[in-house]
Amino acid sequence: MTGTASRKKILIVDDDPAIIRMLDKLMQAHGYETVKAQDGFQALTMARTEKPDLIILDVMLPGMDGYKICRWIKFDQNLKKIPVMILTSRMSPQDEQLAFECGADAFVTKAVKTEVILSQLKSLLEM
Numbered sequence: 381m382t383g384t385a386s387r388k389k390i391l392i393v394d395d396d397p398a399i400i401r402m403l404d405k406l407m408q409a410h411g412y413e414t415v416k417a418q419d420g421f422q423a424l425t426m427a428r429t430e431k432p433d434l435i436i437l438d439v440m441l442p443g444m445d446g447y448k449i450c451r452w453i454k455f456d457q458n459l460k461k462i463p464v465m466i467l468t469s470r471m472s473p474q475d476e477q478l479a480f481e482c483g484a485d486a487f488v489t490k491a492v493k494t495e496v497i498l499s500q501l502k503s504l505l506e507m
Contacts, residue, residue, distance in 0.1 A: 388505055389413045391432035393423040393449070394467075395441050399490070403436060403467075406494055412501075420444025424452055427459050434504055436497075437484075439468040439475065447482045454483030463504035467497065 390412045392403045400416050407414045415430045417423040420443040427435060435453065439446035446466060453459045463485040468475065471489045479487045485507070486500045 387413075388433040389415060389430060390501070391415050391417065391423070391426055391430060391435045393417045393420075393426075393435065393441065393446070394438040395419060396438075399438070403497075406497070410498060418442075420446070420449045423449050427453055427462065428456075432462060434501060435462055435464045436467050436501075437464055439466060439470055439479075447478055450479070450482040450484050463507055465497075465500055465504060 390407050392400055392407070392414055394400050394403070395418050400418070404414050404416065415426055415432060417426045420441050423437065437446045437449060441449070446468065450464050450466065453462060453464060464483065465486040465488060466479040466484045467488050467490060469490045471491070476487045485504050488497055488500055
């Protein structure tokens, strides 16, 4: 993939190094630049310093969960326009509802195919 995607920066936030590696490879294979964080506080710092075009955010993180991080991002005047995709192993309707109440732009479970993640990503970046 070339064109606009080659300049888009994605912040990947997950505490599982294997998930970060998988998402990093997937994003880079499709022409995206990536930055990575493994906990909530690091995620907020990276969001402020790196100004990513999109954030892929896990829910279960050390320090601060993904819902709180999303809420912080959406209340920050400098960050609130960055689309946030919650990517989690949690699949209940309550988890999805809470994600959207916190301001998430998409809710995707880790059990989906990579094509679904990429499709959501592309859609959010076109917003």
